[in-house]
Amino acid sequence: MFQWTQSCSYDDRQKCLFHSTARSRLKKLAAELRLAGASYDIRSNKAGIAVSGEITLYHEQFYLQVGQFGLASGHGILIRTCKGRKGFTGGLKHFVELHLLDDIPALAASVRAITGIGRAIEATPMRGDTA
Template sequence: MMDWYADCSYHAERKRRFHATARARLRQLVAELRLPAGRFDLRSNQGGIAVSGEITLHGEQIYVQVCQPVTRADTGILIRTCRDRRDYTGGANHFAPLSLLDDIPALAAQVRAVMATGPGASRAA
């Protein structure tokens, strides 16, 4: 079981595992949301040694980013709507705890709720 809250800063192996596991969970989220192949990007930015970096799922209507906030707040999953994969600012930010990465159906429900509030909501709902 992944400890999402084990500090990745200054721990290269822990950071590698955090990124690999988060990417795998975001792939599961893609399947749960039934996002069409070729209609999303999944990318990883390792960041510097002092931070966790971030793992991002960027679809045509949704943007989900996973990181360990340096504030230690339990807001490690950012969810917001977007207009397309070139939209990097999107709609309002919504946050969820990293522990939702261990419950993909619950995370998908939260993502769907956010999608229902954004551009293209009638298509996404």
């Protein structure tokens, strides 16, 4: 398992590993959520030498950002709803633990619970159906 809490500060090798591993896990998350390829992109911002930077899965309805910004609490994944991929505003900020990157089904469940992405559509009545 990857050491998500090993600091990237002043450690270019660790930062490169952090970014490449997170990007790989976010691709797996997109597959687990069954996101259409054109509906999202994955971005990486390495930022300065004293920080981890962030890796973002940006979907039309939510974004998920990975970084070492909450190590004291164990958190390092931000999940937030949005409207489109052009801004970083939207719903409430939700934080989950970095180790969920090692359990993609559990991370996908958190994303579904927070955003509604991938929830059962069959619960919505179809036109013409009666209850």
